[in-house]
Amino acid sequence: MNYFDFHHHNSRCKNGIYNLNFPDLPADSLFSAGIHPLTVSESTDEKWEWLLKVSQHLNCAAIGECGLDARVSDDVLQKEIFGRQTELANKLRKPIIIHCVRRFSELPHFKRKVNVPMVVHGFNKKQSVANELRKHDFYLSFGKSLLQNVNLQLLLKEFPLEKMFLETDAEEGSIDELYRTVSSLKGISEEMLILQIEKNLKAILP
Numbered sequence: 001m002n003y004f005d006f007h008h009h010n011s012r013c014k015n016g017i018y019n020l021n022f023p024d025l026p027a028d029s030l031f032s033a034g035i036h037p038l039t040v041s042e043s044t045d046e047k048w049e050w051l052l053k054v055s056q057h058l059n060c061a062a063i064g065e066c067g068l069d070a071r072v073s074d075d076v077l078q079k080e081i082f083g084r085q086t087e088l089a090n091k092l093r094k095p096i097i098i099h100c101v102r103r104f105s106e107l108p109h110f111k112r113k114v115n116v117p118m119v120v121h122g123f124n125k126k127q128s129v130a131n132e133l134r135k136h137d138f139y140l141s142f143g144k145s146l147l148q149n150v151n152l153q154l155l156l157k158e159f160p161l162e163k164m165f166l167e168t169d170a171e172e173g174s175i176d177e178l179y180r181t182v183s184s185l186k187g188i189s190e191e192m193l194i195l196q197i198e199k200n201l202k203a204i205l206p
């Protein structure tokens with residue numbers, strides 16, 4: 001079956017969005033490209049040139065992963081780099097895949113400035129954070145922590161199907177198990193879930 005993997009780092013996987021690494025050439029299937037917050041200090045001119053170029057490719061589905069991470073010491077710089085990438089996405093009319101660590105309350109500020117969908121990837125936080133992001137119309141992409149985290153499972157049960165994606169990120173193994181878990185939590189068939197995720201994808205892609 002066609003299990004779409006919204007965010008992954010496996011160049012062999014063709015049914016999903018591959019996170020392209022600098023200085024790689026565009027992939028032959030859907031990919032995203034961006035400057036990760038943990039590498040902002042290395043955001044050289046070469047990297048920006050690369051991003052400006054690959055982001056225009058037809059297979060480039062999204063800008064990212066980019067975002068805000070509380071572990072980054074140069075906060076001014078990381079905000080600037082994130083802001084520039086959201087502007088780029090806005091200009092290209094492409095969605096943004098967001099990496100966020102303990103900085104969720106600042107995301108709406110960036111969202112208000114653009115007109116493209118934003119997807120917070122690898123979401124595994126509590127209900128109140130999800131509610132806040134929902135209020136500002138973010139999509140959430142859930143990963144493998146969903147398989148063990150009972151609170152996250154409860155959250156997912158109530159979370160709107162038309163606002164979610166599923167992903168393996170950098171984890172080993174296939175995504176099938178995640179689809180099985182979510183379809184049983186939501187009480188729908190895997191086929192229905194696959195169709196819904198396809199719909200969601202169509203809704204955000206340029």
Ligand SMILES: [Zn+2]
Binds near residue numbers: 008
């Ligand atoms: Zn990732």
